[in-house]
Amino acid sequence: MLITPSEDSILNREKRLALRVVSEYYDFSSTKSVEILCSYENNDFAKILMELLVKSGVRNIFITYTNGIMCEEINNGYRKYLDDRISFYKERISEEFIRITILSPFPLPVVITDEISEYQKHLSELSFLNDYLIESPRIMIVKPNQLWARKLGLTLEELWDKVDSFYDSLDSxxxxxxxxxxxxxxxxxxxxxxxxxxxxxxxxxxxxxxxxxxxxxxxxxxxxxxxxxxxxxxxxxxxxxxxxxxxxxxxxxxxxxxxxxxxxxxxxxxxxxxxxxxxxxxxxxxxxxxxxxxxxxxxxxxxxxxxxxxxxxxxxxxxxxxxxxxxxxxxxxxxxxxxxxxxxxxxxxxxxxxxxxxxxxxxxxxx
Known part of the structure; x- marks a missing residue:
């Protein structure tokens, strides 16, 4: 598959952002476990980030999606999915995990079915996770996507320029x-x-x-x-x-x-x-x-x-x-x-x- 110059530029920007996360925002050298939280559209970027985390010595890396696969699993039974999440996060907390959240406005929407509605009503059962995250290191990063660029009337490269201007700001x-x-x-x-x-x-x-x-x-x-x-x-x-x-x-x-x-x-x-x-x-x-x-x-x-x-x-x-x-x-x-x-x-x-x-x-x- 041929990669156009524009696609190559976006890929390089993604690699640069992932490198920033791993090298500047936290010292992962002694971290056992990392969760990457993102929409499914950011799967490729999450994998770039995962590769760098592995090189940094992180042993356990998990990707949690906020749409797509998540919706399919909830619709197969919200109670089982919620119980699995509770078990998953209790184990991650025992490993003192770090959460990295990838934020891209305008991800593909979640269709609210009866199962997803029930799941949302019972999210208080995960309150122990919020307590943990407040007291622990966590990183939230902004990453451009095509739908966001379109909403702003920009090309994806132009949006990357604007976002990078925030990341690159020199200040005192x-x-x-x-x-x-x-x-x-x-x-x-x-x-x-x-x-x-x-x-x-x-x-x-x-x-x-x-x-x-x-x-x-x-x-x-x-x-x-x-x-x-x-x-x-x-x-x-x-x-x-x-x-x-x-x-x-x-x-x-x-x-x-x-x-x-x-x-x-x-x-x-x-x-x-x-x-x-x-x-x-x-x-x-x-x-x-x-x-x-x-x-x-x-x-x-x-x-x-x-x-x-x-x-x-x-x-x-x-x-x-x-x-x-x-x-x-x-x-x-x-x-x-x-x-x-x-x-x-x-x-x-x-x-x-x-x-x-x-x-x-x-x-x-x-x-």
């Missing part, structure tokens, strides 16, 4: 993160011409987290690409209004023109977010505040979109850099919403009331 965020940590601010104030004006209180002795996360004796990059600096605020601390500047793509549905009003950390009013907030009572609270320079564009990809502007997350707070986890929100969901703009100003407020300018006009200040 680590030094900015360390300077922010040295300031020991205890509140953060966001204000923009779009109408955002909101203050959050931060937890005592917290640490801002950047591209690499050090947690439970491991260092890993949870999201790739990653240009954000983030932390979890106190659960009951948010006051004010946030006007979101980019749409939310959630389970294939696009939500525009969103706002929230916060009091004592709780969403007391919202615009166009009822369908999200109604999913769980703790989605009315904020789990993350994140700093990121603003750039134009909407990509239908949460990781890319959250890397193009300051954002908050409704729902679950990641405990990284937090001394007292009882002060932050816990929830089965974590939904990022971007409110960054080229008018956004961000100030850190110290305990003595002094103000540290962090961002102006959507850009990080020289601290």
């Amino acid at each position: 965020y680590d030094s900015i993160k360390e300077k922010l940590n040295n300031y020991q601010i205890n509140k953060i104030h966001f204000k923009s011409d779009e109408g955002t004006d909101c203050i959050f209180e931060l937890t005592p002795n917290f640490k801002w987290i950047g591209k690499k996360i050090s947690w439970n004796g491991h260092t890993f990059q949870a999201n790739a690409p990653s240009l954000e600096i983030f932390t979890a605020p106190k659960k009951f601390s948010g006051e004010g209004k946030i006007v979101f500047t980019k749409p939310l793509c959630y389970h294939g549905k696009i939500i525009n023109d969103m706002e929230i009003q916060l009091h004592n950390g709780k969403v007391i009013d919202n615009k166009n977010l009822d369908s999200i907030i109604s999913l769980d009572s703790n989605l009315s609270y904020i789990g993350e505040v994140a700093l990121c320079p603003y750039k134009e564009g909407f990509y239908y990809s949460t990781i890319l979109d959250e890397n193009s502007g300051c954002h908050i997350a409704l729902g679950n707070a990641y405990p990284y850099g937090i001394e007292n986890k009882n002060l932050i929100n816990q929830c089965p969901y974590h939904i990022d919403l971007v409110f960054g703009s080229d008018s956004l100003a961000v100030d850190g407020i110290k305990e003595d009331g002094s103000v540290i300018p962090i961002m102006r006009d959507g850009k990080l200040c020289t601290l």
